[in-house]
Amino acid sequence: xxxxxxxxxxxxxxxxxxxxxxxxxxxxxxxxxxxxxxxxxxxxxxxxxxxxxxxxxxxxxxxxxxxxxxxxxxxxxxxxxxxxxxxxxxxxxxxxxxxxxxxxxxxxxxxxxxxxxxxxxxxxxxxxxxxxxxxxxxxxxxxxxxxxxxxxxxxxxxxxxxxxxxxxxxx
Amino acid sequence: xxxxxxxxxxxxxxxxxxxxxxxxxxxxxxxxxxxxxxxxxxxxxxxxxxxxxxxxxxxxxxxxxxxxxxxxxxxxxxxxxxxxxxxxxxxxxxxxxxxxxxxxxxxxxxxxxxxxxxxxxxxxxxxxxxxxxxxxxxxxxxxxxxxxxxxxxxxxxxxxxxxxxxxxxxxxxxxxxxxxxxxxxxxxxxxxxxxxxxxxxxxxxxxxxxxxxxxxxxxxxxxxxxxxxxxxxxxxxxxxxxxxxxxxxxxxxxxxxxxxxxxxxxxxxxxxxxxxxxxxxxxxxxxxxxxxxxxxxxxxxxxxxxxxxxxxxxxxxxxxxxxxxxxxxxxxxxxxxxxxxxxxxxxxxxxxxxxxxxxxxxxxxxxxxxxxxxxxxxxxxxxxxxxxxxxxxxxxxxxxxxxxxxxxxxxxxxxxxxxxxxxxxxxxxxxxxxxxxxxxxxxxxxxxxxxxxxxxxxxxxxxxxxxxxxxxxxxxxxxxxxxxxxxxxxxxxxxxxxxxxxxxxxxxxxxxxxxxxxxxxxxxxxxxxxxxxxxxxxxxxxxxxxxxxxxxxxxx
Numbered sequence: 031x032x033x034x035x036x037x038x039x040x041x042x043x044x045x046x047x048x049x050x051x052x053x054x055x056x057x058x059x060x061x062x063x064x065x066x067x068x069x070x071x072x073x074x075x076x077x078x079x080x081x082x083x084x085x086x087x088x089x090x091x092x093x094x095x096x097x098x099x100x101x102x103x104x105x106x107x108x109x110x111x112x113x114x115x116x117x118x119x120x121x122x123x124x125x126x127x128x129x130x131x132x133x134x135x136x137x138x139x140x141x142x143x144x145x146x147x148x149x150x151x152x153x154x155x156x157x158x159x160x161x162x163x164x165x166x167x168x169x170x171x172x173x174x175x176x177x178x179x180x181x182x183x184x185x186x187x188x189x190x191x192x193x194x195x196x197x198x199x200x201x
Numbered sequence: 202x203x204x205x206x207x208x209x210x211x212x213x214x215x216x217x218x219x220x221x222x223x224x225x226x227x228x229x230x231x232x233x234x235x236x237x238x239x240x241x242x243x244x245x246x247x248x249x250x251x252x253x254x255x256x257x258x259x260x261x262x263x264x265x266x267x268x269x270x271x272x273x274x275x276x277x278x279x280x281x282x283x284x285x286x287x288x289x290x291x292x293x294x295x296x297x298x299x300x301x302x303x304x305x306x307x308x309x310x311x312x313x314x315x316x317x318x319x320x321x322x323x324x325x326x327x328x329x330x331x332x333x334x335x336x337x338x339x340x341x342x343x344x345x346x347x348x349x350x351x352x353x354x355x356x357x358x359x360x361x362x363x364x365x366x367x368x369x370x371x372x373x374x375x376x377x378x379x380x381x382x383x384x385x386x387x388x389x390x391x392x393x394x395x396x397x398x399x400x401x402x403x404x405x406x407x408x409x410x411x412x413x414x415x416x417x418x419x420x421x422x423x424x425x426x427x428x429x430x431x432x433x434x435x436x437x438x439x440x441x442x443x444x445x446x447x448x449x450x451x452x453x454x455x456x457x458x459x460x461x462x463x464x465x466x467x468x469x470x471x472x473x474x475x476x477x478x479x480x481x482x483x484x485x486x487x488x489x490x491x492x493x494x495x496x497x498x499x500x501x502x503x504x505x506x507x508x509x510x511x512x513x514x515x516x517x518x519x520x521x522x523x524x525x526x527x528x529x530x531x532x533x534x535x536x537x538x539x540x541x542x543x544x545x546x547x548x549x550x551x552x553x554x555x556x557x558x559x560x561x562x563x564x565x566x567x568x569x570x571x572x573x574x575x576x577x578x579x580x581x582x583x584x585x586x587x588x589x590x591x592x593x594x595x596x597x598x599x600x601x602x603x604x605x606x607x608x609x610x611x612x613x614x615x616x617x618x619x620x621x622x623x624x625x626x627x628x629x630x631x632x633x634x635x636x637x638x639x640x641x642x643x644x645x646x647x648x649x650x651x652x653x654x655x656x657x658x659x660x661x662x663x664x665x666x667x668x669x670x671x672x673x674x675x676x677x678x679x680x681x682x683x684x685x686x687x688x689x690x691x692x693x694x695x696x697x698x699x700x701x702x703x704x705x706x707x708x709x710x711x712x713x714x715x716x717x718x719x720x721x722x723x724x725x726x727x728x729x730x731x732x733x734x735x736x737x738x739x740x741x742x743x744x745x746x747x748x749x750x751x752x753x754x755x756x757x
Contacts, residue, residue, distance in 0.1 A: 051213075052216075055216050056315040057315065057316070057317050059317035059320075060311075060315040060316070060317050061315075063305070063306050064315065067306065069638070070671070070675070071636050071638050071639050071668070071671065071672055071675070072306065072312075072638060073306075073312065074312060074313075074667050074668045074671035074672075075312060075313060075315065075667060077671070078667075078671065108702070108703070109667075112238075112660045112663050112664050113314075113664070114234060114236050114239065118215050119215055119216050122212040122213075122215045122216035123216065125212035126212055126213060126216070128212075129213065172701075172702060173659060173660070173663075173702070175701075176659065176698045176701050176702060177656045177659055179697075179698070179701065180654075180656055180659075180694075180695075180697075180698050181656065183466055183467050183694070183697065184418075184465070184466050184694075186466075186467045187428065187464075187465050187466060187467055187470045188428070188465065190431075191427070191428055191431045
């Protein structure tokens with residue numbers, strides 16, 4: 031059996047393990063709740079993380095548009111970029127997928143013919159990691175942009191009153 | 202070769218906390234991590250001097266020494282004792298909690314940060330443990346065994362960290378079988394902190410400005426008048442209808458009080474234009490006051506005393522001007538205060554008359570003691586009686602969902618009036634509610650209420666606002682919602698930022714703005730734009746909300 035098929039077959043188990051690893055980075059009193067509550071509105075943080083991981087995982091299995099991959103990474107990183115994490119901690123989640131796959135498919139991966147495919151998958155995870163930097167930076171930039179906009183909004187009425195405009199360079 | 206002393210970490214080592222062991226430290230020993238983005242800046246001492254509050258001094262949250270007054274401990278304990286005798290509710294809330302955990306996962310800050318001390322049950326325990334140590338025999342004798350702990354500077358720092366991660370939204374109290382009101386505990390806890398000179402800049406700057414000049418933003422009466430006169434010109438430019446307003450006019454029938462956010466900060470300014478259009482349409486005999494020029498009340502976010510002091514201006518001005526009754530604009534905490542506190546703080550308002558709509562004759566008996574009516578109640582009543590000619594197609598570019606603001610929903614039960622207005626000023630099918638566990642009395646807070654608008658606090662605000670934004674994103678993706686309506690000025694100030702991060706496709710609007718868009722005047726000019734100068738559907742490039750959503754679905 032090909033590795034891609036195995037990854038498809040074990041998708042649910044792998045995704046759950048990966049998500050749980052991520053949720054274990056929260057205090058133990060919290061991670062239990064985050065894992066248990068499945069309603070997307072009662073537990074939005076875990077829901078968003080779970081959606082993001084699923085999208086990223088699917089991108090590993092089949093061709094996916096770049097925007098879609100970035101959006102899935104963003105589901106996770108938009109949360110991580112706000113937390114008390116260093117940049118490396120915020121994007122570490124992507125690499126956690128490697129040990130999850132290795133452990134989940136430990137027996138199967140002993141077969142020599144899968145090793146090449148395995149290296150290929152791990153390379154693609156590295157590729158995803160590179161995209162993570164883009165998403166993380168974009169989120170942090172967004173944060174500062176919003177801070178500036180908030181200040182602008184406080185005075186924008188006054189500016190209109192005086193006939194002045196705060197010109198924002200077009201993107 | 203010598204063995205390398207530094208090991209490159211694996212990803213699992215970089216991401217901390219992956220452990221299945223019981224936590225090494227109990228909650229009492231885990232100290233808050235004051236990182237930028239997780240706390241509000243301390244108040245500038247000059248504001249405290251302006252309002253005569255104790256212990257003005259410069260201090261920094263990240264410093265080890267907060268320069269507390271030498272008798273800080275006695276002050277806190279005496280303050281607790283005093284409040285326990287004055288507020289039976291506090292004593293009850295301390296004693297009655299059985300740790301059932303019903304509240305634990307209901308707080309938006311817990312859901313967004315994952316910090317267990319943001320579970321309301323544990324946030325209350327931060328204060329309860331001190332109460333037990335000094336006011337209960339078991340705690341005095343058994344200490345930590347009985348869940349009691351000494352009051353130390355670290356405890357004060359922890360109170361500051363977590364009492365300023367509670368927006369006093371009261372969602373937790375809804376789920377508590379005993380009705381324990383965390384908001385009330387937070388209010389009293391913040392009072393205690395304030396009594397030893399611990400206050401935040403955003404709140405104190407607003408309070409001092411309001412106390413000194415009349416509004417949170419520190420606008421002088423001249424600046425307020427100048428801005429509102431400008432709205433009258435803007436209304437005329439867009440609609441052809443001039444909406445003049447009178448200031449401090451004695452003998453007017455009605456005093457109108459709005460939050461200052463509505464006449465200075467976008468997009469609240471458009472809501473104010475909507476108020477003016479509505480009142481002009483009705484020919485209402487009303488005036489606004491530059492003295493009571495602030496409906497909002499940040500004093501409430503630091504102490505009952507300061508809340509009362511700022512609130513007093515509304516009745517004082519109603520009396521001076523000799524109006525019959527008062528209408529209040531779209532604001533959240535302003536209404537919590539008007540509805541629950543004003544009557545006993547500064548009432549009785551027996552010099553005012555029972556509010557009766559001069560247009561419909563409706564007697565607002567719900568405001569029998571406060572004599573102050575919510576603009577949504579007033580407008581919904583007008584629509585119900587068919588007194589407004591409305592053209593919903595002028596809002597056809599808007600597909601709306603409604604955010605129940607914590608204070609007007611949980612604080613005073615306004616659910617139907619804004620929805621009724623919305624359904625009448627929007628084309629059919631242009632309004633959709635968010636999922637039931639996120640609206641009405643179960644609504645999720647914006648994450649920035651109770652004085653948290655500060656930009657240095659943005660990360661925490663965005664985390665606390667995630668549950669709200671997540672539900673908005675759902676209706677945006679599923680139904681093509683492109684606007685979030687609300688009847689709160691803080692919401693109008695902070696939701697654009699929250700959505701800018703989580704759902705940037707959705708804009709924020711007040712409800713009276715939509716009324717202003719839809720109102721049809723006999724003498725108006727042909728409308729080509731809404732109040733924000735955006736093209737109406739059928740004019741220019743505007744696309745109808747529904748069509749845009751359908752197009753988006755097809756693309757998918």
